[in-house]
Amino acid sequence: MLGAQGALLRLVATGHAESRAELARLSGLAASSVSLRVEELIGNGLLVEEGSGTSRGGRRPRRLRVSPTAGLLAVADLGAHHARLGLLDLSGTPLIVEERPCDIALGPEATLDWMAAAFDDLLRTHGPPGVPLRGVGTGIPGPVDPAGGRVVSPSRMPGWNNFSVAEHLGARYDLPVIVENDANLLAVGEARAWPGCDNLMVLKAGTGIGCGVIMDGRLHRGRGAAGDISHVRVTTDSSVMCSCGHPDCLEAYASGAALMSALNERGIPVRRPADVVSLAEDGVPEATALVRNAGRLIGEVLTVLVNFLNPDAIVVGGNLSRAEPLISSIRAAVYERCLPLATRDLEIAVTRSGPDAALLGAGSLLLDAVLA
Amino acid sequence: MLGAQGALLRLVATGHAESRAELARLSGLAASSVSLRVEELIGNGLLVEEGSGTSRGGRRPRRLRVSPTAGLLAVADLGAHHARLGLLDLSGTPLIVEERPCDIALGPEATLDWMAAAFDDLLRTHGPPGVPLRGVGTGIPGPVDPAGGRVVSPSRMPGWNNFSVAEHLGARYDLPVIVENDANLLAVGEARAWPGCDNLMVLKAGTGIGCGVIMDGRLHRGRGAAGDISHVRVTTDSSVMCSCGHPDCLEAYASGAALMSALNERGIPVRRPADVVSLAEDGVPEATALVRNAGRLIGEVLTVLVNFLNPDAIVVGGNLSRAEPLISSIRAAVYERCLPLATRDLEIAVTRSGPDAALLGAGSLLLDAVLA
DNA sequence: CGTTTTATCTTCGATATCGAAGGAAGATGA
DNA sequence: TCATCTTCCTTCGATATCGAAGATAAAACG
Known part of the structure; x- marks a missing residue:
């Protein structure tokens, strides 16, 4: 519908380009064509010119922004x-x-x-x-x-x-x-905060455990269930049956729901994953131990995926991500057990993008x- | 260098297109532009016209082929x-x-x-x-x-x-x-034999164990080590130290090298992975048992990856792939333990492309x- | 058989893109 | 301060692509 103009508008909208010159460099179109298309987009009220950007040694670029009234x-x-x-x-x-x-x-x-x-x-x-x-x-x-x-x-x-x-x-x-x-x-959303990282695994640790995969800069969906790690079998002493019908799924030990019910069973009342984080921050030993164990189990599962996919970064988000012991034990497990080649440039960090x-x-x- | 002509030539070379009309459909170029480019490619000696293809209800297409003298x-x-x-x-x-x-x-x-x-x-x-x-x-x-x-x-x-x-x-x-x-x-190479399957895991089971990953139709490289599954920890009764410095790597149990040394230790002389296949085909119990165990271990590792990546197919190649017990026990492990959503349309098969x-x-x- | 339908390929004028040249605006440095 | 350089952007003729219409060739059908 919008054709080439859409591509230009997208480059401005995503923050990749701020001027006609940048658009030309990034889009591969000739500078003259970019000018024509930008003129149309401004005419349509989709783009606006707003002051000028910082010079790179020559004339200052005329800064382009998506119009606040565009939609x-x-x-x-x-x-x-x-x-x-x-x-x-x-x-x-x-x-x-x-x-x-x-x-x-x-x-x-x-x-x-x-x-x-x-x-x-x-x-x-x-x-x-x-x-x-x-x-x-x-x-x-x-x-x-x-x-x-x-x-x-x-x-x-x-x-x-x-x-x-x-x-x-x-x-x-x-x-x-x-x-x-x-x-x-x-x-x-997180991928926008990791420029240069084209291969990303983003863990969502909350009531459940989910994972989103960015490969080659694009979301990998598979057939719709890609990113599932909650039903991987983990090795533990005890044995718990998961709702999926298999024993010892990661979810049964490391999800927020599992941590909450374990704490409640031990007489420590919690209602939301955030409560678990608070308890861990307060240094309640039971909570810290459970969170550390969850991190270790998650890390061991990630080990397989890191060796196989060689991502640039693992980002931990979700309600539980603010629990410091979780991420440090994930780090420990991954760095300890993965191939050096896979962890050499691997970053493991908490979300950069915040709750939105x-x-x-x-x-x-x-x-x-x-x-x- | 070749620009748009390269894209057309590639479509013919890969077998995706055989006529100008198909080229127009697949390349997105206008039919008239395709005709012009094809004329040039023929002039350059890169393409040749060769008889006519099968009709789809109307005029027969003039079949295009890459010239045998093109390179x-x-x-x-x-x-x-x-x-x-x-x-x-x-x-x-x-x-x-x-x-x-x-x-x-x-x-x-x-x-x-x-x-x-x-x-x-x-x-x-x-x-x-x-x-x-x-x-x-x-x-x-x-x-x-x-x-x-x-x-x-x-x-x-x-x-x-x-x-x-x-x-x-x-x-x-x-x-x-x-x-x-x-x-x-x-x-x-295998991906060419699986049209319609954009997400493929291709196992190479030979002296070592390797895996290539096709996602969205393209090879996933990661940082260069992507596809490694040989150093995943597996759960077994015994304990073997791998050359990578960690205990119980998959490679130490399921690679052709591991199978060969296990057979040799038991007084059954083998020199190449193909010998293991022969023994399994001949129904030698030790060989069959070892191969089945290897398949189960490989399958359990693949379980994690299948849940996570949702591939369309797992293709088993390499010297050991002709061992029937290997693939059937891989199948059993994956279908038994993976999420139904991930295995619903999952095919697990031996290589279609042969040794080349x-x-x-x-x-x-x-x-x-x-x-x- | 001839007519209709379908698909392939080409012709040709309209349109879009390109790229070289030049103008505009600021950085740099004597 | 003024010439020079760099970068940004536009102008304009050359070129490439598009798309509608027509020509070609074969299948489908009465």
Whole structure:
């Protein structure tokens, strides 16, 4: 639809280019063609010129930005009991982000209607008047079939199995819609904060354990379930049966849910993964030991994947990521057991993007869909 | 250099397109532009028209082929004691393939000089006169840094560490040169036989265990060591120290080398991985049991990767792949333990491409380099 | 058989892109 | 301060691509 102009707009929106000259360098188009296209984009109100950039030894570039009136994206990241919702401009910058309680156990229709109402609310209260909505995207705490935007075999989403979220949203909004697993969105969002790292594994350690994979700079989806590490068998003394029907899955030992129930059993009351982090920060021995053990088990699983995929970085996000013992024991396990060749330049770090990473990721994917 | 014409030539060379109409469909260019470019390619002697293809309900297409005189590719796959060498035309079709004994332990210079002499020999005896050599490619039984074509930390190649094979070959041949890990070449070659499968894991089970990964239709290299599964820790009763310094690596139990030494220890003399296959085919219980155990261990490692990457197929190649118990126990382990979502459409099969797969893979990568 | 349908390939004017040359604006340095 | 250099951006003629219409060739069908 937008053709070559879309590619240029995308380069500006993603922050890769700020001037006509940069666009020419990055897009491969001739400088003259870039000028023509940019003139059109400015005419259409999609780009604006805004002052001038810093000189690189010659004439200062005329800085280009995506127009604030070019459009809005409505994005959400659905969790089991809370959802983060936000409005972004076309450059992916949040205008407003809110967290609201919700309950996905009410089923897909009710939840998505609630989400749409929340979007309407945000647009009314925070949307600049006259700026059109251009796309809708949402993260789902379960596997999503990449072809049909359909939820498949989710473990904690009663009533959602085989429900096509993309179709349902597409019927309401006549706009590009993206539906994606929450860990995948996190990975895409996080990738923006890791320039130069084309191969990234982004762990989401929260109530469950998920992982998003960026390879060659792009999200790897496989058939929709890519990134699963929660049902890998781990070696432990005890033996626990997982809900998937197999014994000793990683999830049964290292997920936030598992840590919480272990603490509760020992008479230490916790209600949310964040409580586990607090206990570990306060130096409660039981919590620290459990978190360390979780990190070790996660690290041992990652070992296999690091040897096999040779990523540039492993990024740990999710509610549990702020627990220092978790990441240090992941580091220890990976560096101890992986091939030197694979760990030589491997960075293992906590998220750089903060709590809105998944929403930024949704914006990034949506932008591609909107500017296709 | 060749620009848009290169893309068209590549589509014909890879067998994706056979007529101008197909080229137009696949390249995205207008039919008229395709006709013009094809005319030039024919004029340059790179393409030829050859009869007509089968009708799809209308006029028969005029079949296009890469000219046999367009050029030759010299490719090799170096093993520890043998090398396969071949000449391909620009469509990747072998003119001649030979297996010759060699010894990489003589070091890089000696081995590469030997290889060059073998290429000269093949060109003299089997190269059509007047057809130019357009590229040289070789597979290496060890990790190769993708940037510099440099061998890094190989385990069975004394004297090769940090040697830049690409630079050495580039000095001799003023042509595009590719240097790649042998399992990676196998994967690329095998991928041609699996149309529609964009995500492939290709296991090379021979003296060592290697794996090549095709994701999104392209070879995944990581930082050069991607595809390693041999140094994953497996769970067994006994405990063996691996040469990498860690206990219980997969390689120590499931590689051809491990199987051979285990059989020899039990008084059953074997000298090559193929001997193990013969023994298993003959129903020698010790051999069958060892092979089954190897398959189970490999399968358990693959379990993690299948859950994580959701490939379309796992292809088993290498000398040991003809051992039926190996593949059936890999299948059993993967299907038993992986998520249903990941195995629903997963195929696990032996190689479709035969013994020249790695050479075909080298040709495929070289073609991209030659037609860039 | 001839007519219709389908697909392949080419012709030709309209459009888009390119690239060399030059103008604009600031950095650099005597 | 002024000439010179670097970078940014535009102008304009040359070139490449597009796409609609037509020509070609064969299959499908009455």
